[in-house]
Every structure is written in structure tokens, then in C-alpha cells.
Amino acid sequence: MELDDAARRHGFGKMGSGCKHYRRRCRIRAPCCNDVFHCRHCHNESTKDGHELDRHAVESVLLSFVLLTHQFDPVICLVCDTEQPVAQVCYNCGVCMGEYFCSACKFFDDDVDREHFHCQDCGICRVGGKDNFFHCEKCGSCYSVSLRDKHCCIENSMKNNCPICYEYLFDSLRETSVLRCGHTMHLQCFHEMLKHDKFSCPICSMPIFDMDKFLRALDAEIEANMLHIDYMGKGWIVCNDCRDTTQVYARVAGHKCCHCQSHNTCRVAAPVLPA
Numbered sequence: 001m002e003l004d005d006a007a008r009r010h011g012f013g014k015m016g017s018g019c020k021h022y023r024r025r026c027r028i029r030a031p032c033c034n035d036v037f038h039c040r041h042c043h044n045e046s047t048k049d050g051h052e053l054d055r056h057a058v059e060s061v062l063l064s065f066v067l068l069t070h071q072f073d074p075v076i077c078l079v080c081d082t083e084q085p086v087a088q089v090c091y092n093c094g095v096c097m098g099e100y101f102c103s104a105c106k107f108f109d110d111d112v113d114r115e116h117f118h119c120q121d122c123g124i125c126r127v128g129g130k131d132n133f134f135h136c137e138k139c140g141s142c143y144s145v146s147l148r149d150k151h152c153c154i155e156n157s158m159k160n161n162c163p164i165c166y167e168y169l170f171d172s173l174r175e176t177s178v179l180r181c182g183h184t185m186h187l188q189c190f191h192e193m194l195k196h197d198k199f200s201c202p203i204c205s206m207p208i209f210d211m212d213k214f215l216r217a218l219d220a221e222i223e224a225n226m227l228h229i230d231y232m233g234k235g236w237i238v239c240n241d242c243r244d245t246t247q248v249y250a251r252v253a254g255h256k257c258c259h260c261q262s263h264n265t266c267r268v269a270a271p272v273l274p275a
Helices: 002-011 040-046 187-195 212-224
Strands: 026-029 061-064 069-072 075-077 100-102 107-109 117-119 124-126 133-136 141-144 176-178 184-186 234-239 245-249 265-268
Touching: 117 133, 176 187, 184 187
Parallel strands: none
Antiparallel strands: 026 075, 061 069, 100 107, 117 124, 133 141, 176 184, 234 245, 234 265
């Protein structure tokens, strides 16, 4: 009987509380400002000065007054409103404050269908199931196992802002996409970019798709409409694929790199030669 009662208390209110980011039966006290929030994202969205809450910094807050020193515990149970140290189960009422709990990240979540796991190398918790991801040491983040040995590594590529919306990618709640060149961006931003007919990386201008079929058709069209060489001037281009700068016959479009034969080029001023 006592075990049944403890089990009922443990599961009481599951998935019934939380915020738009997580389902949990507790709130946390931010040590930076001593205010109480459902999660660190709620804290970060509410601050006017832009300061953010470090996930690992949720500890007891010690405030000193003229005649009184008071310690505030960092976790508040939503069922009994008891303030307490970081733990999965409320010591007062016995309710589980999060079916998934990570003591390293001070993280609670009742939605176990998200398949949380803690990555020791990243130092944070992620979702999607540990077996579905691997940690790329050079890129400095967890990637889908489908990208193992199939992506271009760029050092700490995820520890940058999305080139479209400028949100920090490493611990973003939104799904990210790894481009062929190795640069990363939000998947939603990637789709928005395609809607505006942008098919190259906004960072390095490398193509995001295999453009061979399109480029063969472009070659054929240029060949069919090429002016006589006597009527064509020359200009300089830089190739976004091989980074070589070459001089070519000027056309309205379709300037091909003389080095790698790519059409992913742009017009530039003539190079300044040393005297």
C-alpha cells in the first residue's frame, strides 16, 4: 500500500506543468538575478540586458543583507512549492519533478518521448536518442549517424550563429542542417533560403546541391549563343569553389572558371600587380 502511494505521488501531475520549451514539475531560480523561471530559455527570453543563464550554474543562491544572510535553494517544486537543492524527486511531497533528469545540466523534462541523452563531449543534454547520433571531435558537436564519414569537417562549425537568423546553433532548440561545405544553419532557415532561390552557402558561397545537370545545360546554352571572339571583351572572375582568380571572356552570365570548370563564379576587379 505504501509503495502504491509513493508511486502515485511520484507520477502526480506528469506532463501537466511546464512552459513552451519543456514539460516539468518544477521551476528554477536563476543565480544571476535571483528570479524564478520555468527554464533557462524562459529566463533568456525575459532579460532586457541580454544576459543568459548558464545551464550548469543553477546552484544555491546566497544573499547577504545588513543583519541577515539567507540562502535560496535553486529548485522550486510546482506541486508543494518547496524550495530545495537540485534533485529529481521533491524531498517534501515525493513528486518526480522530471521523468528525465540530468544532474550535470540541472535539467528536468517529463516528455521522455524526446529521447534525451547527455553528451559528455558536448557537455549538454540533447534529444533524439543516443544511438542516432555521434560526436564529431573536429566539428565539436553531435551529428546524425547518417553523416558519419559523409560530411566535410569544419572546426567548431556548430559553435557559431546561424548565418540567416543569427541564433547561436550549438544549443539551439531548433533542428540544424549541415551543408555540403560543412557549414551549418537552422533547417527552417535553410528551407526559407531555398524559397528565395538561393542555392549556395551564405558563408562560403559553395553550392548546396549537386549542380552538374544544371551546369551542363548552361554550358550548352552558352555555346549555342556565343558571340564571335572578336566582339567579346575580357574580365576577371573569382571561383567560389576553388578560390582561383582568372581572366575570361566577358558574358552576361555563365562565366566558367578556367581552373576547375565551375560556373560558381563572380566578377571581380582586375588584380593589382606588383610594380
